[in-house]
Amino acid sequence: DxxxxxxxxxxxxxxxxxxxxxxxxxxxxxxxxxxxxxxMRGLELLxxxxxxxxxDDSGMPEDRFSAKMPNASFSTLKIQPSEPRDSAVYxxxxxxxxxxxxxxxxxxxxLTVT
Amino acid sequence: GxxxxxxxxxxxxxxxxxxxxxxxxDSSSTYLYWYKQEPGAGLQLxxxxxxxxxxxxxxxxxxxxxxxxxxxxxxxxxxQTGDSAIYFxxxxxxxxxxxxxxxxxxxxxxx
Numbered sequence: 001d002x003x004x005x006x007x008x009x010x011x012x013x014x015x016x017x018x019x020x021x022x023x024x025x026x027x028x029x030x031x032x033x034x035x036x037x038x039x040m041r042g043l044e045l046l047x048x049x050x051x052x053x054x055x056d057d058s059g060m061p062e063d064r065f066s067a068k069m070p071n072a073s074f075s076t077l078k079i080q081p082s083e084p085r086d087s088a089v090y091x092x093x094x095x096x097x098x099x100x101x102x103x104x105x106x107x108x109x110x111l112t113v114t
Numbered sequence: 115g116x117x118x119x120x121x122x123x124x125x126x127x128x129x130x131x132x133x134x135x136x137x138x139x140d141s142s143s144t145y146l147y148w149y150k151q152e153p154g155a156g157l158q159l160x161x162x163x164x165x166x167x168x169x170x171x172x173x174x175x176x177x178x179x180x181x182x183x184x185x186x187x188x189x190x191x192x193x194q195t196g197d198s199a200i201y202f203x204x205x206x207x208x209x210x211x212x213x214x215x216x217x218x219x220x221x222x223x224x225x
Contacts, residue, residue: 043218055211105157
């Protein structure tokens with residue numbers, strides 16, 4: 001298995017532009033998580049899905065952020081409009097439904113908003 | 115809400131043991147985890163412990179859990195330069211599927 005695949009690996013954009021981050025979870029995993037990592041705030045959970053349904057989006061910073069999971073093999077995280085303070089590494093992770101199963105992380109998308 | 119705390123940095127000499135500490139606040143935690151993050155990569159699960167256990171050993175790794183004090187530690191024996199990374203503690207409550215991660219401890223191993 002190729003693992004969790006995120007694209008792009010790096011994204012540089014100007015303030016005010018729309019940014020879309022993509023994730024393909026591991027096949028058969030029914031949970032998908034979006035995290036954001038910064039030096040100041042560490043690793044923050046933004047939102048997670050179970051069987052393509054959003055379960056908890058309380059970590060989404062504001063209405064500029066939205067996430068979708070149209071099917072079991074694809075999810076997007078969109079920021080519109082982007083701001084410099086959104087600069088971070090965004091991770092997608094997936095796992096099966098048992099608690100002892102590990103959370104598999106992608107390699108992340110490094111977003112820089114200028 | 116749930117909170118997980120770790121010290122930010124640890125520096126050890128190659129061959130020595132490393133001990134990374136973590137405290138958490140959620141008394142309903144069922145599983146506690148240690149993840150490792152190498153530069154430019156996502157987090158990888160190292161080991162986990164169920165809340166009814168006190169200790170778990172896996173080769174060079176020893177996890178100790180003090181549930182009364184809500185304290186978790188990871189000991190790495192014979193630390194190698196390849197162990198240099200950021201180590202995250204995480205906890206999962208019985209009533210939620212999400213993991214809450216600590217701030218991460220950056221381990222630096224010098225020769």
